[in-house]
Amino acid sequence: MGGQLTSWDTVIIGGGFYGCALAVFLRQNGYKAVILEASEDLMQRASYVNQARIHNGYHYPRSFITAWRSLVNFPRFTLEFRECVDNSFEKIYAIARRGSKVNAYQFKEFCRNIGAPIHPAPPPVKRLFNTALIEEVFTVREFAFNAAVLRDLMRDKLTRLDVPMRFQTEVHHIEQADGDTLNVTLSTGESIRTQAVFNCTYAQINTVLQNSGLPMLPMKHEITELALIEPPPELRELGITVMDGAFFSTMPFPAAGLHSLSHVRYTPHESWADLVNGYRNPYAYLAELDIQTHATYMIHDSQRYLPALSKARYVRSLYEVKTVLLKNETDDGRPILCREHYGLKNLYLVMGGKIDNIYDVLKYLQQFAQPIDQEMVEAPHDQS
Ligand SMILES: Cc1cc2nc3c(=O)[nH]c(=O)nc-3n(C[C@H](O)[C@H](O)[C@H](O)COP(=O)(O)OP(=O)(O)OC[C@H]3O[C@@H](n4cnc5c(N)ncnc54)[C@H](O)[C@@H]3O)c2cc1C
Structure with a gap:
């Protein structure tokens, strides 16, 4: 118009x-x-370039209020916008043995405390993970949305x-x-x-x-990369998140019929906070950048935990500015x-x-x- x-x-x-x-x-x-x-x-x-996760609390073990509000809003969102909800896959959260800010016991307790359903993953799913690096694997209730x-x-x-x-x-x-x-x-x-x-x-x-x-306002901007991959058959009907530190997530990105792959270390390319490092126009800055994909690094690191990822086919990447309030940098x-x-x-x-x-x-x-x-x-x- x-x-x-x-x-x-x-x-x-x-x-x-x-x-x-x-x-x-x-x-x-x-x-x-x-x-x-x-x-x-x-x-x-x-609103298009994001991980497409309909949060149900699991992602925020270090921020009780965000986790709890996600849990409260999840049924409402999935009902009101049901046509865009993709619940055709199994959602898996795995806890890394080393470098994780929560261990498996703490994660399970946190889920119980907020009332988020959690179960041990079935053996065929567990077998997909490298047990030397992964302490425990859970199935949870979380969906994706088709943007x-x-x-x-x-x-x-x-x-x-x-x-x-x-x-x-x-x-x-x-x-x-x-x-x-x-x-x-x-x-x-x-x-x-x-x-x-x-x-x-x-x-x-x-x-x-x-x-x-x-x-x-005190905001932090990150130039982020979401790699889109064609997962191998054994990962096609799974959405996997390895918590809680410099780990990764691969889950359906329904708008493209592919999986996204994001990695805490490699998804952000650079970041700045307007009031600390000086102002930049985020869209103009992103448009001018000559970005080299980090997809290979994402796949190489993630396959150590989930070996089947070595068979993933990288398709393309989406880049967007992710903006958060500066004060949430640490508690997420x-x-x-x-x-x-x-x-x-x-x-x-x-x-x-x-x-x-x-x-x-x-x-x-x-x-x-x-x-x-x-x-x-x-x-x-x-x-x-
Ligand atoms: C990489 C990444 C992963 C994410 N993962 C998830 C996830 O899995 N689940 C989840 O729930 N959330 C996720 N988010 C957060 C989520 O995407 C945002 O919270 C949400 O999309 C914000 O919606 P919005 O309408 O505020 O912003 P936007 O969708 O960015 O809309 C802002 C609009 O303003 C327009 N605009 C900008 N400046 C002007 C101007 N001067 N004049 C006119 N128009 C203008 C833009 O073109 C744009 O359309 C993620 C975000 C990113 C970047």
């Missing part, structure tokens, strides 16, 4: 999963909203609700206009007046803030970030560290005027 922009109740910057879900929420609550999206379609960036199907679902919802979407429309900056209204200026120079703005641009949140002369937690009236009246910032966090964001927005579950929200003035 294109054409002249006039004035809208609410402008949502970014048509990723968060911007789309927020637009649906606002429309259903009686607000007029428009989505302004820099690329040519919805959900082309982090292309999720995008179609969101597009259908937005179309049914008559939410205008404008593509190839990059917002440059925001400024206060008269009273409580805001002016949103596009990279083309065109500008629109609006009642409220939601900055849902994930890796680009700080870029929009910087261009608007507003303080940036993924709280939501929601800020209201950030530097400007009626400017809101929204970032969810993972797809299913959307329900925590919506809960936050629903209870705007009331005290909310503060533990899930990043401390507003925490600059650590």
Whole structure:
């Protein structure tokens, strides 16, 4: 949808999963909203290029709250977006003997404490692992999502609700206009007046803030590589995660009909924190990089634990900027970030560290005027 922009109740910057879900929420609550999206379609960036894991808590033994919220949100997400859910594979978590931040006993106890189902893996699955390096292997309940199907679902919802979407429309900056209204200026120079703005641009949140002369948030950006592989037959119906340290994960990436392979050491190519190392425009930086794939390193290291991976066929890699709050670097937690009236009246910032966090964001927005579950929200003035 294109054409002249006039004035809208609410402008949502970014048509990723968060911007789309927020637009649906606002429309259903009686607000007029428009989505302004820099690329040519919805959900082309982090909402497509990710591991496709629908978290159910297992991934976060060092962040109880994130684990517990994943567990709470899992049934809701898998029901509401069931058409995109891939549960056709067995999900395996294996604990490394050395270098792991949790051992098998601690992992089992952690799962029991949060109430996440866990069972010893059957012998044929266990036999796939090198027992000299792997202490224990478990089957768990975790699924994947098909990002292309999720995008179609969101597009259908937005179309049914008559939410205008404008593509190839990059917002440059925001400024206060008269009273409580805001002016949103596009990279083309065109500008629109609006009642409220939601900055849902994930890796680009700080870029929009910087261009608007507003303080940036303490965020860390990583240039990440997700290798797509054709797994050997014995791994085809498995999703495997080796925990919890510099290990790896290989699981279905349904949107491409392949498996992803990611490795804690080799998936990140480089990283920076805007407030520590200086600001960079993440998309522009990624676009300029001449990246050499780390897929061979990923396969070589991972096959020590899972020998069948030596027969995997590397197909291609997807690269994207992964953005986390600086304070979660060590505990790996993924709280939501929601800020209201950030530097400007009626400017809101929204970032969810993972797809299913959307329900925590919506809960936050629903209870705007009331005290909310503060533990899930990043401390507003925490600059650590
Ligand atoms: C490598 C990787 C692996 C991950 N693995 C998982 C996982 O397994 N499970 C999980 O739940 N989560 C995972 N995540 C996190 C998850 O992908 C994100 O939490 C989620 O996609 C964020 O959605 P979003 O809508 O905020 O961001 P995005 O999908 O990135 O959307 C932001 C949108 O804003 C647009 N935009 C940017 N700047 C502008 C501008 N100035 N004007 C207009 N539009 C603009 C972009 O084009 C983009 O469409 C992973 C992330 C990465 C990068």
